[in-house]
Amino acid sequence: MDAPAPSWQRLYADEEFSWIWPPAYEPNSNPRELEQILSLLRAQKGARVLDLACGLGWLTIPMALRGIQVTGYDLSAAMLAGAQESAGQADAHIEWVRGDMRSLPENWTETFDFVTLTLSEFGCFQDEADNQQVLAEVARVLKSGGRFLLDIVVNRDELILNGDRHDCLDGGEFFISDRGSLDILSGIYTRVFRWDQQGRRHETTWQIRAYTPPEVKRMLDQAGFQESAGYRNYAGDSLTRDSAGMVFLAQK
């Protein structure tokens, strides 16, 4: 718990970088994926859902508007403020709580029917015990039989299959270089973003421990989940070694 803040946490606090990523997480982006998540979960009106690391409320707000009782939990005050503002505009009623996903409130034991962790950087903690601790906390706050939707943005099998990469995004007013490489021994995947803005060169680094599907399955088992299924995407397509991300649905 006392490890230095991993680089991705600095990334979220980086005012200069923040202009690049928010559009992807805005409440009205990706409506098709939103519908797919809702049908995968099959959460009924009145169900209690914890949207962990809820960000700007991309999933939190639509769930609340469908009569689900949602709690949005995030470490970033800025993300929560943005989410709260959007929820106010949409007239969505949500409980917002700020905190670290490695230690959820004590009094939440066996409270939720569902927990969601979408677009997640599961594996972001340098200490593997912290990644496992996130799963243990999710299992603790779920009711017996409750379900956990875990969406992870990388899959080590795919990173090995496709090798290092270099993408460039030319947005007209800006140009971003995004270089990704996997350290084969540690399993740490690093992305270095470089961009020019108003004549200045910027650089920032994002890191994650990339797990394989069986590793995630084993960690879910260890946290006490009875069953878990892995998919390629929210549509429920089969998870394969070339799936860029992984979606798990686990039952306590």
Ligand SMILES: C[S@@+](CC[C@H](N)C(=O)[O-])C[C@H]1O[C@@H](n2cnc3c(N)ncnc32)[C@H](O)[C@@H]1O
């Ligand atoms: C990539 S965003 C995903 C947001 C949202 N789930 C979505 O699908 O749009 C990751 C979020 O995780 C939050 N976060 C990062 N570390 C956290 C931690 N230790 N505990 C709780 N939230 C955290 C960040 O503040 C950020 O809002």
